[in-house]
Amino acid sequence: xxxxxxxxxxxxxxxxxxxxxxxxxxxxxxLRAIVQDYVGTEEPVGSKxxxxxxxxxxxxxxxxxxxxxxxxxxxIHQPHTSAxxxxxxxxxxxxxxxxxxxxxxxxxxRRAIRHFLDGAVDLDDVVARTVRLLAQLTRQVAVVQYPxxxxxxxxHIELVALAPAKVMLxxxxxxxxxxxxxxxxxxxxxENVLADLRSRLNAGAVGRPLPEVPGALEELPAAxxxxxxxxxxxxxxxxxxxxxxxxxxxxMLAGTANLTRFGHDFPLTIQPVLxxxxxQVVLLRLLGETADAGMTVRIGHExxxxxxNSTSIxxxxxxxxxxxxxxxxxxxxxxxxxxxxxGAVRAVARYVGQILAES
Amino acid sequence: xxxxxxxxxxxxxxxxxxxxxxxxxxxxxxLRAIVQDYVGTEEPVGSKxxxxxxxxxxxxxxxxxxxxxxxxxxxIHQPHTSAxxxxxxxxxxxxxxxxxxxxxxxxxxRRAIRHFLDGAVDLDDVVARTVRLLAQLTRQVAVVQYPxxxxxxxxHIELVALAPAKVMLxxxxxxxxxxxxxxxxxxxxxENVLADLRSRLNAGAVGRPLPEVPGALEELPAAxxxxxxxxxxxxxxxxxxxxxxxxxxxxMLAGTANLTRFGHDFPLTIQPVLxxxxxQVVLLRLLGETADAGMTVRIGHExxxxxxNSTSIxxxxxxxxxxxxxxxxxxxxxxxxxxxxxGAVRAVARYVGQILAES
DNA sequence: TCTGGCACTCTGCCTTCCAGAGTGCCAAGA
DNA sequence: TCTTGGCACTCTGGAAGGCAGAGTGCCAGA
Numbered sequence: 210x211x212x213x214x215x216x217x218x219x220x221x222x223x224x225x226x227x228x229x230x231x232x233x234x235x236x237x238x239x240l241r242a243i244v245q246d247y248v249g250t251e252e253p254v255g256s257k258x259x260x261x262x263x264x265x266x267x268x269x270x271x272x273x274x275x276x277x278x279x280x281x282x283x284x285i286h287q288p289h290t291s292a293x294x295x296x297x298x299x300x301x302x303x304x305x306x307x308x309x310x311x312x313x314x315x316x317x318x319r320r321a322i323r324h325f326l327d328g329a330v331d332l333d334d335v336v337a338r339t340v341r342l343l344a345q346l347t348r349q350v351a352v353v354q355y356p357x358x359x360x361x362x363x364x365h366i367e368l369v370a371l372a373p374a375k376v377m378l379x380x381x382x383x384x385x386x387x388x389x390x391x392x393x394x395x396x397x398x399x400e401n402v403l404a405d406l407r408s409r410l411n412a413g414a415v416g417r418p419l420p421e422v423p424g425a426l427e428e429l430p431a432a433x434x435x436x437x438x439x440x441x442x443x444x445x446x447x448x449x450x451x452x453x454x455x456x457x458x459x460x461m462l463a464g465t466a467n468l469t470r471f472g473h474d475f476p477l478t479i480q481p482v483l484x485x486x487x488x489q490v491v492l493l494r495l496l497g498e499t500a501d502a503g504m505t506v507r508i509g510h511e512x513x514x515x516x517x518n519s520t521s522i523x524x525x526x527x528x529x530x531x532x533x534x535x536x537x538x539x540x541x542x543x544x545x546x547x548x549x550x551x552g553a554v555r556a557v558a559r560y561v562g563q564i565l566a567e568s
Numbered sequence: 569x570x571x572x573x574x575x576x577x578x579x580x581x582x583x584x585x586x587x588x589x590x591x592x593x594x595x596x597x598x599l600r601a602i603v604q605d606y607v608g609t610e611e612p613v614g615s616k617x618x619x620x621x622x623x624x625x626x627x628x629x630x631x632x633x634x635x636x637x638x639x640x641x642x643x644i645h646q647p648h649t650s651a652x653x654x655x656x657x658x659x660x661x662x663x664x665x666x667x668x669x670x671x672x673x674x675x676x677x678r679r680a681i682r683h684f685l686d687g688a689v690d691l692d693d694v695v696a697r698t699v700r701l702l703a704q705l706t707r708q709v710a711v712v713q714y715p716x717x718x719x720x721x722x723x724h725i726e727l728v729a730l731a732p733a734k735v736m737l738x739x740x741x742x743x744x745x746x747x748x749x750x751x752x753x754x755x756x757x758x759e760n761v762l763a764d765l766r767s768r769l770n771a772g773a774v775g776r777p778l779p780e781v782p783g784a785l786e787e788l789p790a791a792x793x794x795x796x797x798x799x800x801x802x803x804x805x806x807x808x809x810x811x812x813x814x815x816x817x818x819x820m821l822a823g824t825a826n827l828t829r830f831g832h833d834f835p836l837t838i839q840p841v842l843x844x845x846x847x848q849v850v851l852l853r854l855l856g857e858t859a860d861a862g863m864t865v866r867i868g869h870e871x872x873x874x875x876x877n878s879t880s881i882x883x884x885x886x887x888x889x890x891x892x893x894x895x896x897x898x899x900x901x902x903x904x905x906x907x908x909x910x911g912a913v914r915a916v917a918r919y920v921g922q923i924l925a926e927s
Numbered sequence: 928t929c930t931g932g933c934a935c936t937c938t939g940c941c942t943t944c945c946a947g948a949g950t951g952c953c954a955a956g957a
Numbered sequence: 958t959c960t961t962g963g964c965a966c967t968c969t970g971g972a973a974g975g976c977a978g979a980g981t982g983c984c985a986g987a
Contacts, residue, residue: 253949255948255949255950256949256950257948257949258948258949267960267961268960268961268962269949269961269962270951270960270961270962270963271959271960271961273949273950273951274951274959274960276950277950277951287949287950288969289967289968289969290949290950290951290966290967290968291948291949291950291951291966291967291968291969292948292949292950292967292968292969293948293949293950331748331749331750364730365728365730365736367726367728367738369724369726369738369740371723371724371740377724377740379726379728379738379746381728381730381736381748387738387746387748389690389740389746390690391690391744463846464846465824465842465845465846466839466842466843466846468842469838469839469842479828480825480828483824483825483827483828484825486824487822487823487824487825612980614979614980614981615980615981616979616980617979617980626929626930627929627930627931628930628931628980629929629930629931629932629982630928630929630930632980632981632982633928633929633982635981636981636982646980646981647938648936648937648938649935649936649937649980649981649982650935650936650937650938650979650980650981650982651937651938651979651980651981652979652980652981
């Protein structure tokens, strides 16, 4: 799995991927050329076409020899005798690990990103804009996870009496996320009790990371009159439940129409992908496997989920400060423009982080 | 456009759709049979197959004559000489208006719907469950609009001081919808002012339909000290803005994977549909065209949006009381099982309404 | 008004054929 | 030992042709 590290760190990993004999420079150049051409044309690429389009400085016959070696090592593959070659998952892997440079966004692109995201009015809007932007930039399916509760801290807790025995609990996090729950209390709740509870809740929880909140508020019921304790307990229970509901994490999606540019054997590939995209659980797990730092690229069969076996996923964490609070990424065919996609994903993640930090 | 009305009311409408000579009973039966068979097989249906599968009591030759008449009137159409017939949009229209009975859900189905929706914990969950249920029942793309702000009433308005000059405004509606906005105040806001404002806001707004709220609160700043008025005005402005933002209406979608069962000429049909589905605006307009009472069916070219010209949309309003607060529906190929789809849509809308009314 | 019969016309599918692209291998050259 | 030109071979994709099957339109008779 690709992670952004320095070249020195990276090498031992990459070497493990190769088989017995190391690939010489030219073979790597051939592989790179094959990947680039195949991504461009979607057609198996032959030796003659290769030397024409790339200045490899050798003849087609030589390239053929290299190709044979690459094929034997499993980096490329021939759909049938006397057809050109297409990269295998392993070939893409090597390409991403050693042959590709993440392509930085151009200055105008960066300006456009900034500009587009700056217009957002609230968290929902930030996420919505981000996902659309990413889909547009990469022309693929984009996925953005809402800043997760588990990494954020409490900004405020509010209690609102809606009816004598009904209280609405509102939790606001530093990432701008708002969660609300209706609480059915065992009996009528006095406004003074509510006010007291409100201020104690905030005193104990504000500024804390969500997972720590239950510990900090454990002793709270003891501070109240015995007659009020059931109410306090119910409210607390609801609060803890809300905090714990990490699986309630939301995800936003855009660019599914880009799936139509997927491949030739269309319905077969696209249906499982669409199904996967509808399963929040699958998407969350997918994003969850993203490394905490650096970009993650999962290629074809490296993917656990079967329906996504012919897709690649480029994902990265983003956050308001230095640590990531959520992930985002794109899903596209294994035959994708990795450098460009990775560049776009990284740039978008960076800017979203900035926007979140500012607000 | 189909609307559910009594048979008597319906007739004049239907008659207008027919051409000069009225279609006799048998021709209608033939059309009905054609629609049913075509929906089942997806293949043009011929005269011989028709008499075999349906007990029309006449010979293929007779059916052929009827078909010729139906074709002349534009209800069916021949892809090419010596092929079977397929219904036109006009044919489906007639079928829906006069030949189809909305198919009621079976008792087990109704129980399943109820059961599935009953488990919902909050509004988000209700909508999410509804849309998935609808997609599953109809095996098509389901669309559910969140209960709209414009029809609901204020249940509570809450103000929360987050920082000296930052206030969070939370609006809770009777449909369970919660909207929040961050307000930047011109200066620090005292807690007593905030409390005063809070209670006055609620006194003036609670129970009112959202559109009436601005009128009811117009005079509010006058009740405060001149020094506090700028703050009050800003909060009010933000509140009104929130109320006015009807275009912020949200929509939830499910079942896009069902598009893969769409037709043969796949990528061509599916891409514009996927694009349309990503445009909230398009979807909202689509649902917006739903009649306020009764079900609406829009078939093929009756649809404004070009990308949906080969799809039909079955939509209906749903609501917590007797009046509808939002719409839901499904989008599928014009060649869809109208009676079944309409039955499912109606049933789901009814149960969602009940759930909303209970909560 | 309905029906059986008949000639006619399409499509869809299968087969055949052919050019084009690409390969693997070999022997010669650097 | 690596590179290269040459050559025979293979496979796909598209075009062309042929054919069975399904379906129609029309006509004359009941």
